[in-house]
Amino acid sequence: ASLDPAAVAAAAAGAAVRVRVRGAAQAVRAVGRRVAFLVLRQGAATVQCVVAGGGMARFAAGLSRESVVDVAGVVSLPREPVRGTTQQLVEIHVEKLHCISRAVPNLPISVDDAARSEEDVARAKAAGEQLVHVGQDKRLDYRVIDLRTAANQAIFRVQCQVENMFRQVLLSEGFVGIHTPKLIGGSSEGGAAVFKLDYNGQPACLAQSPQLHKQMAVCGGFERVFEVGPVFRAEGSDTHRHLCEFVGLDVEMVLRDHYSEVCDVVDRLFVAMFDHLNKNCARELEAIHRQYPFKPLKYLETTLRLDYDQGIRMLQEAGVHVDPMGDLNTEAEKKLGELVRDKYDTEFYMLCRYPSAVRPFYTMPCSDDPRYSCSFDVFVRGEEIISGAQRVHDPELLAAQAQARGIDVRTIAAYVDSFRYGAPPHGGFGVGLERVVMLFCGLGNIRKTSLFPRDPRRLAP
Ligand code: 4AD
Numbered sequence: 388a389s390l391d392p393a394a395v396a397a398a399a400a401g402a403a404v405r406v407r408v409r410g411a412a413q414a415v416r417a418v419g420r421r422v423a424f425l426v427l428r429q430g431a432a433t434v435q436c437v438v439a440g441g442g443m444a445r446f447a448a449g450l451s452r453e454s455v456v457d458v459a460g461v462v463s464l465p466r467e468p469v470r471g472t473t474q475q476l477v478e479i480h481v482e483k484l485h486c487i488s489r490a491v492p493n494l495p496i497s498v499d500d501a502a503r504s505e506e507d508v509a510r511a512k513a514a515g516e517q518l519v520h521v522g523q524d525k526r527l528d529y530r531v532i533d534l535r536t537a538a539n540q541a542i543f544r545v546q547c548q549v550e551n552m553f554r555q556v557l558l559s560e561g562f563v564g565i566h567t568p569k570l571i572g573g574s575s576e577g578g579a580a581v582f583k584l585d586y587n588g589q590p591a592c593l594a595q596s597p598q599l600h601k602q603m604a605v606c607g608g609f610e611r612v613f614e615v616g617p618v619f620r621a622e623g624s625d626t627h628r629h630l631c632e633f634v635g636l637d638v639e640m641v642l643r644d645h646y647s648e649v650c651d652v653v654d655r656l657f658v659a660m661f662d663h664l665n666k667n668c669a670r671e672l673e674a675i676h677r678q679y680p681f682k683p684l685k686y687l688e689t690t691l692r693l694d695y696d697q698g699i700r701m702l703q704e705a706g707v708h709v710d711p712m713g714d715l716n717t718e719a720e721k722k723l724g725e726l727v728r729d730k731y732d733t734e735f736y737m738l739c740r741y742p743s744a745v746r747p748f749y750t751m752p753c754s755d756d757p758r759y760s761c762s763f764d765v766f767v768r769g770e771e772i773i774s775g776a777q778r779v780h781d782p783e784l785l786a787a788q789a790q791a792r793g794i795d796v797r798t799i800a801a802y803v804d805s806f807r808y809g810a811p812p813h814g815g816f817g818v819g820l821e822r823v824v825m826l827f828c829g830l831g832n833i834r835k836t837s838l839f840p841r842d843p844r845r846l847a848p
């Protein structure tokens with residue numbers, strides 16, 4: 388529990404420091420009839436409480452796990468070190484104990500079971516022990532309990548830091564935070580993955596991205612904007628990296644000369660973010676690692692930029708069949724990630740100058756060869772976390788590109804028109820928050836980094 392470090396120091400020096408702590412009864416163990424040990428958890432931290440005296444020890448021993456209790460007592464150093472590194476190095480000798488909220492006696496899942504690593508389960512199985520393994524669906528069904536594990540407490544604290552760094556770095560570079568509408572008239576990314584709804588008699592949908600409005604904000608004079616907000620995608624297939632609702636981190640900015648200015652922002656932002664996580668979230672990363680072992684992400688001080696053509700050549704030389712003017716599938720991206728890691732010693736890189744045909748309608752074609760576009764994707768451990776580009780700011784070209792991709796230009800008329808009133812060259816990028824955390828921590832499934840995930844099958848809790 389979050390004991391004041393000064394109190395801990397005083398207790399260590401032998402002073403009788405009295406504290407009051409409210410937490411969840413993570414574990415209760417009776418020793419004989421007169422003593423009980425109660426492990427109290429607050430957030431990711433736990434502290435052992437010693438309850439001595441017949442009546443109070445019996446009351447403690449009868450507490451159901453996860454009940455919320457208030458404890459008042461004296462802090463002291465434990466006689467034996469306690470298990471688990473998040474445990475405080477002190478214990479509390481309880482003088483008063485109150486149960487504030489009693490949990491049902493038979494929880495649908497236990498925090499201990501949910502906190503078990505796959506390695507622990509495999510080891511126990513090999514030793515012929517019966518350990519309960521809680522599958523992902525069950526964890527998500529009872530997410531309120533599942534979230535209490537040390538790894539989950541850490542994952543969402545890391546996620547908060549990612550978001551915080553996104554804001555901090557961009558604010559320090561003169562960006563303005565904005566909020567764009569999530570109820571819009573048509574698809575913003577093209578394609579069919581939209582949730583349709585009725586907007587007082589008009590067809591509408593949930594925004595697939597802030598794309599159109601963040602560009603309009605730049606044209607509205609803000610020059611450099613960012614947004615943190617929900618993004619909705621009616622994804623049909625259940626994959627390890629697609630959610631139907633995720634948190635989008637978006638950037639849009641005017642360009643002086645070249646879309647590489649956007650890549651420069653990505654570079655500064657993400658290197659600062661990864662440095663920050665490694666430096667300031669060591670405890671959280673360790674807690675995640677304990678349940679879900681992963682290797683620290685390899686990244687360079689200046690992010691590697693490769694051209695799409697170079698990536699294609701690397702894959703072809705490795706014997707992978709890829710269409711040089713087509714998109715890379717998930718396996719090819721993963722393979723390229725491995726090739727890049729082996730050659731350049733980094734698991735974080737940008738792939739630039741994608742073929743125009745595989746990018747959205749609003750992407751600017753390259754002036755030297757319009758078969759290619761001023762666009763890029765960014766990869767972590769061989770999976771995409773960012774896509775970005777320079778945008779078309781010429782309304783005629785924009786309408787033509789939309790039409791060529793089968794988009795009804797009437798549904799985006801206000802967007803196209805906004806470039807008729809003077810529009811600076813601009814570009815930007817979009818990042819999925821859950822993907823950043825999943826891939827930085829090598830978590831393997833995006834549901835682990837979404838508090839209450841919305842996937843094609845799940846709308847509850
Ligand atoms: O690649 P996407 O679709 O690009 C856009 O939305 C553009 N408007 C961005 C831009 O400014 N050009 O999505 C951007 C990022 C992806 O790289 C990925 O990290 C994440 O959003 N993402 C998803 N995350 C979770 N579930 C999904 N279904 C996602 N789809 C995209």
